[in-house]
Amino acid sequence: MKQNKLSYKISQFLMFGGPATILFFAVVILPFFYGLYLTFTSWDGVSAKKPFVGLDNYKAAIADTAYWQSLGRTFVYSVISVVLVNIVAFLLAYMVTSGIKGQNFFRAGFFIPNLIGGIVLGYVWKFVFNRAFVAIAEAATQSEHASLLSTPNGAMFCLILVSVWQYAGYMMLIYVAGFMSVDQSLKEAAMIDGCNKGKAMWHVVIPLMRASFVQCIFLSTTRCFMVYDLNLSLTKGEPFNQSVLAAMHVYNQAFVYKNYGTGQAEALVLFIVCAVIGMLQVYFGKKGEVAA
Amino acid sequence: MEGQVSTRTKVLHALMIVVLTIVLLLFIAPFILVVINVFKTKADINTEPLALIGKHGFTLDNFPRAMEKMNFFTVFGNSVVITVSATILTILFSAMCAYVIVRNPSWRFGGAVFALMVASMVIPFQVLMVPLVSVYGGLLNVLNSRITLILMHTGFSVSLAVFMFHGAIKTNIPNELEEAASIDGCSKWRTFWTIVFPLLKPTVATVAIIDAMAFWNDYLLPSLVLGRRELYTIPIATQIFYGTYSNDIGLIMAALLLAMLPILILYLFLQRYIVEGVTSGAVKG
Numbered sequence: 267m268k269q270n271k272l273s274y275k276i277s278q279f280l281m282f283g284g285p286a287t288i289l290f291f292a293v294v295i296l297p298f299f300y301g302l303y304l305t306f307t308s309w310d311g312v313s314a315k316k317p318f319v320g321l322d323n324y325k326a327a328i329a330d331t332a333y334w335q336s337l338g339r340t341f342v343y344s345v346i347s348v349v350l351v352n353i354v355a356f357l358l359a360y361m362v363t364s365g366i367k368g369q370n371f372f373r374a375g376f377f378i379p380n381l382i383g384g385i386v387l388g389y390v391w392k393f394v395f396n397r398a399f400v401a402i403a404e405a406a407t408q409s410e411h412a413s414l415l416s417t418p419n420g421a422m423f424c425l426i427l428v429s430v431w432q433y434a435g436y437m438m439l440i441y442v443a444g445f446m447s448v449d450q451s452l453k454e455a456a457m458i459d460g461c462n463k464g465k466a467m468w469h470v471v472i473p474l475m476r477a478s479f480v481q482c483i484f485l486s487t488t489r490c491f492m493v494y495d496l497n498l499s500l501t502k503g504e505p506f507n508q509s510v511l512a513a514m515h516v517y518n519q520a521f522v523y524k525n526y527g528t529g530q531a532e533a534l535v536l537f538i539v540c541a542v543i544g545m546l547q548v549y550f551g552k553k554g555e556v557a558a
Numbered sequence: 559m560e561g562q563v564s565t566r567t568k569v570l571h572a573l574m575i576v577v578l579t580i581v582l583l584l585f586i587a588p589f590i591l592v593v594i595n596v597f598k599t600k601a602d603i604n605t606e607p608l609a610l611i612g613k614h615g616f617t618l619d620n621f622p623r624a625m626e627k628m629n630f631f632t633v634f635g636n637s638v639v640i641t642v643s644a645t646i647l648t649i650l651f652s653a654m655c656a657y658v659i660v661r662n663p664s665w666r667f668g669g670a671v672f673a674l675m676v677a678s679m680v681i682p683f684q685v686l687m688v689p690l691v692s693v694y695g696g697l698l699n700v701l702n703s704r705i706t707l708i709l710m711h712t713g714f715s716v717s718l719a720v721f722m723f724h725g726a727i728k729t730n731i732p733n734e735l736e737e738a739a740s741i742d743g744c745s746k747w748r749t750f751w752t753i754v755f756p757l758l759k760p761t762v763a764t765v766a767i768i769d770a771m772a773f774w775n776d777y778l779l780p781s782l783v784l785g786r787r788e789l790y791t792i793p794i795a796t797q798i799f800y801g802t803y804s805n806d807i808g809l810i811m812a813a814l815l816l817a818m819l820p821i822l823i824l825y826l827f828l829q830r831y832i833v834e835g836v837t838s839g840a841v842k843g
Contacts, residue, residue: 275665278746282658286651286716287671293713294678297689304689314696361578366571374829375582377836378589381825383775385793386817389800389810390588397607397807398591431585439837485840492682495777499797516684517778526688533684544680 305531311524323527332507333532336515343422343511344490347429351486352479354434359441373442376435384432388499391428418508421501425509428500429490437482444478445471477551484547491539512536589818596620596811603807617808624812627803632788633795634820640704640780640791641773644711648769649762652716656723657750661733672724675717683714683778691782707783711773719765722839726761727754760838767828767835774821792817 305323307316327333362372379387396413403411414420448471456466472479494513497503503510503518510518516536520529594610595603599619602612624630659668690710695701731754739749777793784790790798796817803809825832 275662276667278662279658279665279668281747282750283655283668283671285647286655286720289651289709289713290671290675290678290716293690293710294681294686294717295674297686297693298678298681300693301685301689304692309692311691311696358578358581361574364571364574366574366578368575370830370833372578372582374825374833376585377833378586378822378825380836381771381821381832382818383777383793385777385797386775386814389796390592390814390818393595393607393807393810393814394588394591397603401607435585436836436840439833440840443837443840481840492684494684495793498777499800513682513684517687520688521691526692530685530688533682533688536682537680537685540680540682 301530301533305527305534307527309526311521311526319527323531326525326528327531327535330519330528330532332510333512333515333519336510337512337535339422339510340491340512343425343429344487347426347433347490348483348486350426350430351433351437351490352482354430355437355482356441358434358438359445362438363442363445373439376438378435379432380436384493384495385499387428387432388496391424392500395424415501416505418505421505421509424500425493425497425511428496429493432496433486433489437486440482440485441475441478444475448474480547480550484543484550487543488540491543492536592811592815592818596808596815598808600806600808603811620808620812621816624799624809624816627809628795628799628813628816629787629790630795630816633790633792636704636789637774637791637820640708640711641770644708644715644773645766645770647708647712648715648719649765651712652719652765653723653755653758653762654750655716656720656727657754659720660724660727661736672720675720678717679721687778687782694783701783702785702789704784704789707780710779710783711769711776714779715769715772719769722761722765723758726758731757763831764835764839767832768839771821771832771836792820 304316306318306320308319308322309316358372358376362369362376382390392415395415400411400413414424452474453466453470456470457463461469492513493511494517497509497511497514501509503514513536516529516533519532520526523529591607595607597616597618597620598609598612599614599617602609602614606612655671659665659672662668691701694706694710700706735753736749739753740746744752775793776791777797780791781794781797784794796813799813800810803813
């Protein structure tokens, strides 16, 4: 049988899967391992020489306090954003699935911020914070006001606000799908058994929507942890580098300060964080399947 | 009793509509602010950013100046070419790849490639950007080309797309159809394109929407690949433009509106499909 020959299998696989597999290996797998190699060199970004330096980059990464500060900042930013995004998204989803008029209109409307990339959104909001908010504050108090973006805490607040604004509409769509997948008769049965609306929601609907919660929480966590575009356009890390998040620090370390090896070593820490988040998601997702 | 409940529900619904309307207005307020300021002069924007019309009246001046300085038509064209080509390649290559993997579960390398693709989805781009620049810029010197960017976009997006096509083929396409075609003497290649691929339309739509939006809005990868002005995409051009003209706020408003307009217009027409596509993509991915 010609179909059992290895050469047949390989040629069939390459015919169908070749282009995708080759491109995938070329931009993901190969760079990933080449990146591991780069962490042991002190490449300057220009020359062909990549001197071997052992663990120096890892030592530099560990000693880089600005990096660990940016990671801590990213952690705080992500936790606050994820909590707020999910609360807002859940409430919006509840309201746009309750049977009111114009549900689809509202769903489509809340999603609009997700259509536009972080760079453009960041500049739009920069204008809002620097001009509109200042004008409103000055009109309300009749005194001079500085922009929120000019203080470290204000800048972090702005990043959180814009992230919540952007992601809430997206997560809302996932929660809407969750609400719609819950069998209404279960909720009705609970209410006949004497649950009020709140109790039915808490004990019946929300547990059945477990998969949506797992999905939204992990999706928003990864998005927030890796944010770069918005950080670049809205705050650029200012004031005084006090709003530099982890992804921006890695970028700057590599491409601005030209410490490619150290930047790559620091990026690997981000990879580990992402891998842990991914494994937790699989774990919680699986656990949910059994419970349901 | 019955009447009471429905009045209560009616009041509740009215209340929710009011709340949702207020929240929606707050949601789109930033865009409205851009729209009202784009028709003002620079001086009016600085003194009264919230006024509907400035003291110096209505002006259309900001648009032609921003278009010219941003090189809008070239930049827009680049974005369209890159987004469309990368989306088409992703769909074709991923559907083909998923097909061969699903239909030959005993082939070890197919399973291995699929497992690697799924696992790779947790790799953040930050881990790959330095080696990418090092290999494709330093060693091979193929950066500054739209084709390189298109192929890279495709390479990054095939893993999720293969995963989605894999699920769709496995659950929705019965093997019997292909067996019948095979008995009739149809080659695997023809069977795939004439029988399987047309049945994958819903997944094609989902992948197209998710990837096209991602490619259109991506900044980091294109900014690393495209270093020449005539190759810029909209996000890169916006970023450079802001850096150069940040004092001329009227120009900035026009540039931001131009950057947002194409996708907002598209959303007006394809809104239903986009909302559906994003939802099913997010739930499956």
